[in-house]
Amino acid sequence: MDKITDAERWKLLLPLALADVKKNGMDGPMMPAVRAKTIELLEKLYGDLDDELRSRAADFAYKAFREVTRDCNRLSALDKALTAHSPSGLELIAFHLFASVWEEAYVKAFFRANAAVDATIAARDRAKARHAKSPEAAAKLAVHESWKRWQAHPSLYRSKSAFALSMLDTNDTLRSQQTIERWCRLWERAEK
Known part of the structure; x- marks a missing residue:
């Protein structure tokens, strides 16, 4: 397998991941998009609850998730946020939904894009x-060897056209x- 640089991989990966995110309706600012999707899921699961309650639960999830993603080593900050707030069951469910939406929309998009890359x-x-094993590749290699000979002895052919016609006749x-x-x-x- 040909090795590609991280920069080359990123150039291939990013447009695929962004297209995946857009296809799932999650393009635009990330956190507000996830918050909106979380509210949508809460409405489906708990349609009988007050809109304000679902919105506050999504806001809690937004803030708590932001604490986690700000620095992966800041779980203590999340602990403090959770213990200081004493979240409701709905807020904990909202946090779980928020994290799930985030994973599906962004993390899995990059995994899918990476698999596609x-x-x-692999196909390339x-x-x-x-192609390297094909008769055409062998013929090109033979022509290249003849071309090198011609470059060493220019009197063999008058022009590229004459050289090409001769190669067509011999292969x-x-x-x-x-x-x-x-x-x-x-x-x-x-050569230059």
């Missing part, structure tokens, strides 16, 4: 390996004079 890289590597796998000429230009640029 891995699959793309399989295609490269398949049945090759089909395009323009392709051979393009290879020549690429090799010339690589």
